[in-house]
Structure formats: C-alpha cells, structure tokens
Amino acid sequence: xxxxxxxxxxxxxxxxxxxxxxxxxxxxxxxxxxxxxxxxxxxxxxxxxxxxxxxxxxxxxxxxxxxxxxxxxxxxxxxxxxxxxxxxxxxxxxxxxxxxxxxxxxxxxxxxxxxxxxxxxxxxxxxxxxxxxxxxxxxxxxxxxxxxxxxxxxxxxxxxxxxxxxxxxxxxxxxxxxxxxxxxxxxxxxxxxxxxxxxxxxxxxxxxxxxxxxxxxxxxxxxxxxxxxxxxxxxxxxxxxxxxxxxxxxxxxxxxxxxxxxxxxxxxxxxxxxxxxxxxxxxxxxxxxxxxxxxxxxxxx
Amino acid sequence: xxxxxxxxxxxxxxxxxxxxxxxxxxxxxxxxxxxxxxxxxxxxxxxxxxxxxxxxxxxxxxxxxxxxxxxxxxxxxxxxxxxxxxxxxxxxxxxxxxxxxxxxxxxxxxxxxxxxxxxxxxxxxxxxxxxxxxxxxxxxxxxxxxxxxxxxxxxxxxxxxxxxxxxxxxxxxxxxxxxxxxxx
Numbered sequence: 001x002x003x004x005x006x007x008x009x010x011x012x013x014x015x016x017x018x019x020x021x022x023x024x025x026x027x028x029x030x031x032x033x034x035x036x037x038x039x040x041x042x043x044x045x046x047x048x049x050x051x052x053x054x055x056x057x058x059x060x061x062x063x064x065x066x067x068x069x070x071x072x073x074x075x076x077x078x079x080x081x082x083x084x085x086x087x088x089x090x091x092x093x094x095x096x097x098x099x100x101x102x103x104x105x106x107x108x109x110x111x112x113x114x115x116x117x118x119x120x121x122x123x124x125x126x127x128x129x130x131x132x133x134x135x136x137x138x139x140x141x142x143x144x145x146x147x148x149x150x151x152x153x154x155x156x157x158x159x160x161x162x163x164x165x166x167x168x169x170x171x172x173x174x175x176x177x178x179x180x181x182x183x184x185x186x187x188x189x190x191x192x193x194x195x196x197x198x199x200x201x202x203x204x205x206x207x208x209x210x211x212x213x214x215x216x217x218x219x220x221x222x223x224x225x226x227x228x229x230x231x232x233x234x235x236x237x238x239x240x241x242x243x244x245x246x247x248x249x250x251x252x253x254x255x256x257x258x259x260x261x262x263x264x265x266x267x268x269x270x271x272x273x274x275x276x277x278x279x280x281x282x283x284x285x286x287x288x289x290x291x292x293x294x295x296x297x298x299x300x301x
Numbered sequence: 302x303x304x305x306x307x308x309x310x311x312x313x314x315x316x317x318x319x320x321x322x323x324x325x326x327x328x329x330x331x332x333x334x335x336x337x338x339x340x341x342x343x344x345x346x347x348x349x350x351x352x353x354x355x356x357x358x359x360x361x362x363x364x365x366x367x368x369x370x371x372x373x374x375x376x377x378x379x380x381x382x383x384x385x386x387x388x389x390x391x392x393x394x395x396x397x398x399x400x401x402x403x404x405x406x407x408x409x410x411x412x413x414x415x416x417x418x419x420x421x422x423x424x425x426x427x428x429x430x431x432x433x434x435x436x437x438x439x440x441x442x443x444x445x446x447x448x449x450x451x452x453x454x455x456x457x458x459x460x461x462x463x464x465x466x467x468x469x470x471x472x473x474x475x476x477x478x479x480x481x482x483x484x485x
Contacts, residue, residue, distance in 0.1 A: 003333060003334070003337060003416060003419040003423065004333070004351055004355075004412070004416055004419075006410045006411075006416075007329070007333075007354070007355050007358070007410045008330065010355075010407045010408060010410060011325055011326065011407075012325060012326040013322075014362060014405035014406065014407050015318055015323075015326075017405070017406065018318075018322075018362070018363075018405070100406030215399065215403065216403075216409075217396045217397075217399060221396070226396070230348075232396055233395045235395060274400070276403050276404070
C-alpha cells in the first residue's frame with residue numbers, strides 16, 4: 001500500500017482520461033471537430049425539418065410509428081453532450097470537448113434520460129401534449145455513449161426535448177430539438193463574460209466569485225488562508241476598498257497569450273485568467289491573479 | 302498489446318502510460334516515498350509535502366509523453382527535476398501550484414490522519430537513519446541536508462576543507478540510500 005492511496009487512484013484515473021480521444025486531440029483539432037459536429041447537427045436539423053414537411057404533406061400526424069419517425073439530433077454545447085433520438089432509441093454521447101466534470105459525473109453512475117413533448121404543462125393531466133418518458137441505466141466507466149430505449153409514447157416523431165441527469169448530482173445535459181444550433185463563441189467573448197461576472201461577484205464578496213471563477217491559489221490569496229486554516233505566507237488579505245473598486249467594472253482591454261489571458265478593467269485594475277478547460281464556447285477561464293498589476297506585461301502593446 | 306509489468310523499468314512505465322494508465326500507478330508507487338521524503342525534509346509539513354508530491358506526479362503525467370530516455374538522465378532524475386521546480390516555484394510564490402492537477406481534472410486529495418501519520422513516519426525513519434551514521438558523516442549530512450548550510454560554512458565549523466565536507470556528505474548520503482533501500 002502506498003502512503004497516499006487516494007493520490008495513486010487519482011493519477012490512474014487522470015491517466016485514463018488522458019487516453020481518451022478528447023485529450024489526445026490538440027485544441028485546434030478539438031475546435032475543428034466541434035465545428036464539424038455542429039455542421040452535422042445543422043444538416044440533420046434541416047433534414048429533419050424536410051422530413052416533417054414531407055410527412056405533413058403525405059398526411060402523417062403525431063403518433064406515427066416510431067420506426068418511421070426519422071432522427072432528431074441535438075447538442076448541449078456547453079456540456080458537450082449530443083442526444084440522438086432515432087425512433088424510440090435515444091443515444092446520449094459525450095463529445096470530444098465534453099467537460100471533465102460531465103465525464104466524471106456520468107462515469108459509473110446511474111443516469112436517467114427523459115424526453116418529453118411539452119416544455120411546460122399544457123391542458124389537463126393525460127393530455128398527449130404533456131407526454132414524457134424516462135429510462136434509467138448504468139453508465140459504464142470509460143464509455144463515451146449510452147443508449148436508452150423508450151417503450152411508451154415518446155419517439156422521435158413527437159419528442160421536443162431530452163435531458164440526461166444523475167439522480168444524485170443533477171443535470172448532465174439538456175437539448176431542445178428543432179432550435180437552431182448554438183453558435184460557437186470565440187475565447188475573447190467568453191473571457192470577457194467570465195471576467196465581468198467575476199468582477200461583480202468579487203465586489204459583492206459573493207463566495208461564488210471564488211467557487212466558480214477563480215483558481216484555488218487565487219482564492220487562497222483573497223483571505224490568505226489555505227484549507228485547514230493554514231495561513232499563506234507573505235500575503236495580506238484584500239481590503240474592502242479593493243473589492244468595492246470592482247463594483248460595475250467591465251473588461252475594457254484583453255490579450256490572450258496561449259493558456260493565459262490578461263484583462264484590464266474599467267476601474268484601472270488588471271487580472272490574469274488561465275484556461276482550465278477547452279469547450280466549443282471558447283473555453284473555461286478562471287482568474288489566476290488579480291492583485292497588483294498582474295496583467296501589465298500581457299497587455300503591453 | 303500486452304500490459305506492462307509493474308517491475309518494468311521507469312522508462313517503459315512512462316512510455317506505456319498513454320495506453321496503459323495503471324503503468325503510471327506503478328511508477329507512482331515506486332517513487333512515492335522518495336519524492337515525499339524529498340519534500341518532507343525541505344518543508345517539514347506532511348500536508349504540504351503531499352500537496353507538492355501530488356503536483357509533481359501530475360506534472361510528470363502531463364509530460365510523460367514528452368519524456369525521452371537518455372543514458373545520462375534516467376527517469377528518476379527527470380522526476381526529481383520536476384520536484385525541484387515545484388519546490389522552487391512554491392517558495393517563490395508562497396503557495397503550492399495546482400496547475401497540473403487542474404489541467405488533469407484531479408480531485409483534491411484530502412489526507413486522513415492515518416495518511417498524515419504515514420507521511421510523517423517517513424521523516425522519522427530518515428532522521429533515525431541519519432542518527433545512525435558514523436560521527437563525521439552524521440555532522441556533515443545534518444549540516445548540509447537538514448540545515449541546508451553552505452559547504453564553506455560547514456567546513457569552517459568542522460575545521461576541515463570543503464572537499465572533505467563534500468566527501469563526507471556524499472558518503473553519508475550513499476550509506477543512507479543503501480539503508481533506505483534495505484528498509485523498503
């Protein structure tokens with residue numbers, strides 16, 4: 001037995017994730033793959049719409065036998081999950097850019113897939129427009145996709161949305177069929193969005209600033225405390241005035257250099273963000289440095 | 302492809318990591334004590350040593366595919382190169398870097414009291430072994446490795462030349478290495 005068996009397990013799990021095609025692909029290839037996937041989705045949506053029109057012209061109506069219902073495809077872009085409903089068979093697939101969080105969430109968990117017709121309750125109970133159906137299956141560790149077979153009223157001919165969730169930890173992915181595919185975002189827009197959101201939460205001393213937008217070391221330097229009440233050496237906690245200065249602050253200048261991005265806020269302060277995950281929406285960027293003038297070098301023309 | 306054996310050389314384990322994740326587990330098991338001991342002797346805190354060890358192995362995992370075996374630089378030297386960098390960076394920044402672990406999506410390792418005790422034991426074992434060294438070697442190793450003093454300073458204290466101190470430290474570390482291997 002090792003002295004820290006949990007660390008050995010974490011390392012082997014990380015090595016397993018590295019082996020997956022998502023990690024082996026370089027970021028540029030991942031983006032290309034994402035673009036290709038979205039193109040396929042767009043084409044399939046057009047095909048589906050054409051099929052529906054054709055069906056309508058041929059006098060078909062809802063309740064068509066599932067085998068003739070065509071295929072519906074939708075992608076939850078932010079989670080990196082694709083839903084393919086072929087007749088009564090739903091395939092949930094993790095795409096190459098799926099978040100690590102999503103992969104961890106499904107791996108070895110019981111996942112419930114639900115598809116439905118209406119987005120909200122319409123008419124009385126039992127109205128066919130309220131039809132929905134769910135199936136639960138175990139998602140084997142290391143697998144990228146899982147199939148669910150509906151047996152009742154739901155099929156590709158009537159379903160308008162699908163969701164996959166873990167009963168214990170919540171949502172894995174959600175799609176509405178027939179809506180236009182979400183456009184890929186550039187990292188610039190994503191970074192500005194994340195930095196602006198962080199500034200507001202940081203100014204309000206909201207703990208989400210740390211939980212959702214900052215790296216662990218940056219969080220520790222806010223209060224100069226490490227987990228377990230261990231102080232960070234040579235560190236002064238941020239002052240209330242410093243926090244307040246971020247109230248209403250917006251990103252005015254941005255420069256990306258590989259894994260790092262420097263931003264200058266309208267309050268004259270700067271921050272450095274680091275990319276912690278690649279996604280089709282421009283990645284996930286966290287505040288790594290925010291004291292002093294950390295982005296001065298990055299922003300210098 | 303047949304799975305790589307746990308007894309395979311370090312270089313083979315690193316090369317197999319991409320296809321056989323458990324190979325990195327074997328690499329970790331083989332070097333855990335040395336890396337933990339290295340950090341523990343320098344930071345004195347089992348939890349910080351564990352944090353530094355975790356980041357070192359995570360960084361090693363992310364760059365394992367770039368490792369090219371060379372005659373003069375075995376895998377263990379490469380690993381300790383990463384460990385030294387982590388230590389230097391943590392001293393410079395006043396915190397332990399978590400970048401590699403974040404990139405790998407690794408969950409933070411929460412140490413149990415038993416794990417902390419197991420790590421602290423490593424330090425005690427090493428210190429006991431230092432105490433068992435012959436007198437001249439013990440003084441030299443303690444001054445150089447434990448107190449991290451400079452050679453000229455130690456030489457002045459021990460009233461001998463720098464070369465003699467270096468020789469004593471080198472012989473002392475060699476003896477320690479042998480005894481540590483006997484223990485494991």
